[in-house]
Amino acid sequence: MTQMTMIEAIRDAHDVAMGRDERVVVFGEDVGYFGGVFRCTAGLQTKYGKTRCFDTPISELGIVGAGVGMAAYGLHPVIEIQFADYVYPAIDQIASEAARLRYRSAGDFTCPLVIRMPTGGGIFGGQTHSQSPEAFFTHVAGLKTVMPSNPQDAKGLLLAAIEDPDPVIFLEPKRLYNGPFDGHHEKPIVPWKKHELGDVKDGYYSTELGKAAIRRAGDDVTILAYGTMVYVAEAAVEEAGVDAEIIDLRTLLPLDLDTIQESVKKTGRCLVLHEATKTSGFGAELMSQVQESCFYHLEAPIVRVTGWDTPYPHAQEWDYFPGPGRVLDALHQMMES
Amino acid sequence: MTQMTMIEAIRDAHDVAMGRDERVVVFGEDVGYFGGVFRCTAGLQTKYGKTRCFDTPISELGIVGAGVGMAAYGLHPVIEIQFADYVYPAIDQIASEAARLRYRSAGDFTCPLVIRMPTGGGIFGGQTHSQSPEAFFTHVAGLKTVMPSNPQDAKGLLLAAIEDPDPVIFLEPKRLYNGPFDGHHEKPIVPWKKHELGDVKDGYYSTELGKAAIRRAGDDVTILAYGTMVYVAEAAVEEAGVDAEIIDLRTLLPLDLDTIQESVKKTGRCLVLHEATKTSGFGAELMSQVQESCFYHLEAPIVRVTGWDTPYPHAQEWDYFPGPGRVLDALHQMMES
Amino acid sequence: MTTTLPLSLSVPEPGCRPGDEPDFSDFVIPKAGEVERPPIDADPNDIRDMAFSIIRVLNAKGEAVGPWSGTLSSEELVVGLQHMMTLRIFDARMMNAQRQGKTSFYIQHLGEEAIACAFRKALRDDDMNFPTYRQAGLLIAGGYPLTEMMNQIYSNSQDPLHGRQLPIMYSSKEHGFFSISGNLGTQFMQAVGWAMASAISGDTRIAAGWIGDGSTAESDFHAALVFASTYKAPVALNIVNNQWAISTFQGIARGGVGTFAARGHGFGIPSVRVDGNDYLAVHAVAQWASERARAGLGPTLIEHVTYRAGGHSSSDDPSAYRAKEEGAAWPLGDPIDRLKKHLIAIGEWTEEKHTAAQEEITEAVITAQKEAESIGTLGAGKMPSPRDMFEGVYETMPPHLVRQRQEAGY
Amino acid sequence: MTTTLPLSLSVPEPGCRPGDEPDFSDFVIPKAGEVERPPIDADPNDIRDMAFSIIRVLNAKGEAVGPWSGTLSSEELVVGLQHMMTLRIFDARMMNAQRQGKTSFYIQHLGEEAIACAFRKALRDDDMNFPTYRQAGLLIAGGYPLTEMMNQIYSNSQDPLHGRQLPIMYSSKEHGFFSISGNLGTQFMQAVGWAMASAISGDTRIAAGWIGDGSTAESDFHAALVFASTYKAPVALNIVNNQWAISTFQGIARGGVGTFAARGHGFGIPSVRVDGNDYLAVHAVAQWASERARAGLGPTLIEHVTYRAGGHSSSDDPSAYRAKEEGAAWPLGDPIDRLKKHLIAIGEWTEEKHTAAQEEITEAVITAQKEAESIGTLGAGKMPSPRDMFEGVYETMPPHLVRQRQEAGY
Numbered sequence A, B: 001m002t003q004m005t006m007i008e009a010i011r012d013a014h015d016v017a018m019g020r021d022e023r024v025v026v027f028g029e030d031v032g033y034f035g036g037v038f039r040c041t042a043g044l045q046t047k048y049g050k051t052r053c054f055d056t057p058i059s060e061l062g063i064v065g066a067g068v069g070m071a072a073y074g075l076h077p078v079i080e081i082q083f084a085d086y087v088y089p090a091i092d093q094i095a096s097e098a099a100r101l102r103y104r105s106a107g108d109f110t111c112p113l114v115i116r117m118p119t120g121g122g123i124f125g126g127q128t129h130s131q132s133p134e135a136f137f138t139h140v141a142g143l144k145t146v147m148p149s150n151p152q153d154a155k156g157l158l159l160a161a162i163e164d165p166d167p168v169i170f171l172e173p174k175r176l177y178n179g180p181f182d183g184h185h186e187k188p189i190v191p192w193k194k195h196e197l198g199d200v201k202d203g204y205y206s207t208e209l210g211k212a213a214i215r216r217a218g219d220d221v222t223i224l225a226y227g228t229m230v231y232v233a234e235a236a237v238e239e240a241g242v243d244a245e246i247i248d249l250r251t252l253l254p255l256d257l258d259t260i261q262e263s264v265k266k267t268g269r270c271l272v273l274h275e276a277t278k279t280s281g282f283g284a285e286l287m288s289q290v291q292e293s294c295f296y297h298l299e300a301p302i303v304r305v306t307g308w309d310t311p312y313p314h315a316q317e318w319d320y321f322p323g324p325g326r327v328l329d330a331l332h333q334m335m336e337s
Numbered sequence C, D: 001m002t003t004t005l006p007l008s009l010s011v012p013e014p015g016c017r018p019g020d021e022p023d024f025s026d027f028v029i030p031k032a033g034e035v036e037r038p039p040i041d042a043d044p045n046d047i048r049d050m051a052f053s054i055i056r057v058l059n060a061k062g063e064a065v066g067p068w069s070g071t072l073s074s075e076e077l078v079v080g081l082q083h084m085m086t087l088r089i090f091d092a093r094m095m096n097a098q099r100q101g102k103t104s105f106y107i108q109h110l111g112e113e114a115i116a117c118a119f120r121k122a123l124r125d126d127d128m129n130f131p132t133y134r135q136a137g138l139l140i141a142g143g144y145p146l147t148e149m150m151n152q153i154y155s156n157s158q159d160p161l162h163g164r165q166l167p168i169m170y171s172s173k174e175h176g177f178f179s180i181s182g183n184l185g186t187q188f189m190q191a192v193g194w195a196m197a198s199a200i201s202g203d204t205r206i207a208a209g210w211i212g213d214g215s216t217a218e219s220d221f222h223a224a225l226v227f228a229s230t231y232k233a234p235v236a237l238n239i240v241n242n243q244w245a246i247s248t249f250q251g252i253a254r255g256g257v258g259t260f261a262a263r264g265h266g267f268g269i270p271s272v273r274v275d276g277n278d279y280l281a282v283h284a285v286a287q288w289a290s291e292r293a294r295a296g297l298g299p300t301l302i303e304h305v306t307y308r309a310g311g312h313s314s315s316d317d318p319s320a321y322r323a324k325e326e327g328a329a330w331p332l333g334d335p336i337d338r339l340k341k342h343l344i345a346i347g348e349w350t351e352e353k354h355t356a357a358q359e360e361i362t363e364a365v366i367t368a369q370k371e372a373e374s375i376g377t378l379g380a381g382k383m384p385s386p387r388d389m390f391e392g393v394y395e396t397m398p399p400h401l402v403r404q405r406q407e408a409g410y
């Protein structure tokens, strides 16, 4: 066991994977010599050489397209998009190519590719360093989408993603890189070193994709969250004094519907929480699946707390961000109905 | 009044708009001399000259990027993406640029741009001539998304879209271009010439964005559909003998929630229908909004009938396509619960 | 400040539209044998002119001349002729099958047969092509069974792609043929990625990317050139300039520059043009590029100059946008006629042999077709199961797809 | 078949990393005055060499020499010097304000001041720039108020962008400055679109696109060149090659080719390189390109050769990836020093005047800063209303946003 930040855990996962399997190659903008703008790949070039960890031209299309070609060859590329906000130039290579290669070639070619990207807000990054585009990916058949919320999971899920035979979108909530953030931006963060989920197993282990984790057991209401929102939920629940069950989805697709169902059938209430804009966000899918599978157990409408339907603003970040206050209000309202 | 196909109605809308307003320019792949692979812009180059209607290089990024620059200059470009399946290379220019320009410049620059694209399946087009990507667009704040289902609306909505001060995604269900299609592919289609909605007013008129149309009034269940699915719903309802209210959304964003609510509060049941893959499809958003606004009126779970979560197949098209059979089953099941 | 005149938009136009007299007099064609054959490690700056000339081997008399001749034996040339004839006969029958409703869609190669057929013979079996929809010659010249191709076209139960893909969107790893995407351009960048992977792995295999003239405008083309030049990827990058992109003439994609090959100059990539209707020239250039790649000298950009003699696809009628007579006026002739003439000129072929070959190949294609049709055609006979539609989205079917498959009744 | 050696991936490396001795000896710098000034309608093929040379006006002695000199009067040069000084002082104070927590982020121009400042003076007031985040010189040289810039940086209630945008992502239509996007490259293609619109409208206005060396790898760069060359758009396309893209040296984007300017050759676009640290040279080249555009001769590609003397942004520490001494070793010197020296050499400036100007400008910047700070800084003082966050997504607020705004309590 080593106490690690999420950055260190991600770096360690790369290291373990590269050490175990020669086919793992790592690249992206500023990923090689410098080790990434968030330093998630620091030291890998020195350790594994320039042909297994290298800098690329600034072309997200090229990075993903190269990854698809390499994966089809038989390597296992792990690539970084510098910020999730910059993934759009690569959407065609992701949605039309990586996601469909196995299907359209009937397994003749496959695409074991991991696309990592720092995601989400809370760092005063404005519209281009704050977005949460998970809903796009979950709409594309052939992709898996993962978002860890702590160092332990980050390492285990990243190792599982690298071993996965299919393309995985790996979203890293950058607001959690150095410590969990409860949405109270005026308070200092607790560093991971002081958090039990910062206790990371050494060497190889993997955390199965498609399995949620119950962060807090409870009877009154189920909260579905992922990434940064897990801690916002915890803060709100504590303040509200509601006996909520908080589910950290970890993998958005495939979704762990069993865990969700079991919880909602027990609590009869469900709150869905995410940072992304509301309309057609992943919350809509969550609400739909809960409604489809637990309709007769619902005692109140399912409620979404999400980012507003505006671009991500700079100065108004804390009005945009779904913080504990908004979750608290929603919880109170739900418990009354 | 003139009897028109949807293609003719769309062409006529371009013609009327170009005749009324010099700022309207039209371009895209094969759009100029040839008039578009579906002939929606035929004759415009001859009538308005090569600088107002022209062919472009095959770069969806370039087409939309040029459109953004032209719109910022003060023109009103109406551009064609040859098939909606080919919009991905332009997603960055659409989502990061067109959609956000007004907001990020606080109105200093705006983007009155219409992006048309033939959408949807039912033509044995396989994975790259069949997709319905509307959910992506509805998740992007700053865009409006429209899908007409008949010649009358196609013309009126396209004229409204061209006049709109903001970017509009205009999805044209290609399976309806020549006549409504009820999902029974073994039966011949009824040409628009024989359909009352093929009766198109001459000259200028516009159909307000953001307003749904009730295609069939009914008391027992509300069906939310758009594009080709409107006719599939009609066919299924007729066969089921259920007194369904069929709402043709026409504009997906902004959504006409008032009309939806009123209907669902009356019927207590709601079926959501679309061609796109299920997970994180626009149906999820529809279900969520209905659940949020009509929870206490619902007598049964809201049900989705959609494309499956696979890439769009070729040979299995009619197993993939949400045809009348699947809608019928869903209706029966809903009426029993 | 001087007064300024109003600006105007310049929109390029082809020389010839329906009703016009075809005119290729602007199209400068160097004599066969005229272009030098530089060493494979030539400095790209020293061979700049090659992007503005055309490498040609077969002259008007059917002789093979100049430094690019001699890469193939006469037996190999006869085989090459047979491949091209096979492709043309295959195309004609499949176009017809499409018209008869046996499938939904078809794309033919008329006039472009030499390119993929010859190129394939300069590669090794384990190299990888990243083709567009107009390189089925790679499969035919690689010995891929015609029946398999037809099973794919008919989406029948023996279709190796299980009916999932549009007709002609083949995939065969074993035959060095990457799964075709319907999205233009994407595979060009992937070819570079594959080649980079081969280099990373210390392998000896190389890749070949393929793209159309019109599609060079796509972003993937740029990314491919950027990555290929930066990492010196072992890849041959082929542009098939068949003069048209559906109804759009090549001048819309090419803009102000002389040639598509010249695009490579901005990247320091050796860039050449070749007569795409000259089987010998294409083969020699392919050989040169593949030697370069295999020797670690990096990418080569090749513009194959040809003419799309048929419609864009079974959905297209070219008479709406180009003069019917244009194809006949195309100055580089027909690839099959030219190779045939050469083989006759060197005494390796006769009209009789040609007629016999034509019959034999037609027979073979018909036999394959009968076999495929005995299994099924689109919507008739043995079809892939709808159950199969749910398979292969992922290696292991996730729970939500299992539920959907069950809901669908399979 | 000959046996083949294993391939290997070639990954370019900069000449110098932390711990190495900076070495620019490979970097060929032509003498000032050496490059000819062709007529604006020169055939791009005849001026090919210009993409491999560097247009320079100021020599080591501070003299303005050669055919590109003389586009500016000495009064204009003094104004130019003041603009550059203003930008540098502005940057220093804003970097500091960022460090003090008055805003979240800042990007400075250290060493690159000449480019945007000089370029702006060759445009007309109603032309339109499509800048990146490192062309604030366009605003300063265009007379945009410093306080407005600071209000934007501080996201206070007077921020013309209502606090919505990241600091320095200015927008001013009135000042010919297009709204900056945080997404690299996108604006390059938009500049071409704007220029096409001007041509379609029979207008006389032209556009200027801006992009960094690293960002030329993005797809928008390619699309811009394709569209600009096809439609002969009236646009100047500027590449600012400041040697670095965050931690990545320019060789990763440039690959095998000699220069970024050479990318234009593949499109038949006249392409030149200019000493980006030479105010006079940049101005002269900008003038040439804008005359070309305005005369209907189409696009010009300009590579401004310069050096990013500071960190990439306030979040960056360059000592982690490049030698600290590299900036000092940069052979093209500092743009302010060089123009100052020239003005002194021609008797239009003195050290005393310089010191006085320095003080005066500092004073003006401080005054502006006080004014801006009296309104507010990020999170302190008068802020834009959260209500405003919901405005301006569309011209008319749709019902769902009205509901959300109400839900938020505004």
Ligand SMILES: Cc1ncc(C[n+]2csc(CCOP(=O)(O)OP(=O)(O)O)c2C)c(N)n1
Pocket: B029, B058, B082, B086, B089, C134, C182, C183, C184, C211, C212, C213, C214, C215, C216, C240, C242, C244, C245, C246, C308, C312
């Ligand atoms: C991304 C994308 N955009 C548009 C299309 C539609 N389309 C199919 S083929 C074609 C023309 C391609 O022309 P070219 O590259 O010259 O190839 P050719 O057909 O001549 O072989 C177009 C526009 C597509 N398939 N993919």
Ligand SMILES: Cc1ncc(C[n+]2csc(CCOP(=O)(O)OP(=O)(O)O)c2C)c(N)n1
Pocket: A029, A058, A082, A086, A089, D134, D182, D183, D184, D211, D212, D213, D214, D215, D216, D240, D242, D244, D245, D246, D308, D312
């Ligand atoms: C699409 C996109 N990808 C990545 C980034 C992250 N990023 C911001 S600046 C930068 C480097 C740009 O370098 P260059 O183009 O040389 O411009 P410079 O900063 O040197 O002026 C990168 C990678 C981004 N902003 N947008």
Ligand SMILES: [Mg+2]
Pocket: C212, C213, C214, C240, C241, C242, C243, C244, C245, C246
């Ligand atoms: Mg072509």
Ligand SMILES: [Mg+2]
Pocket: D212, D213, D214, D240, D241, D242, D243, D244, D245, D246, D308
């Ligand atoms: Mg740079």
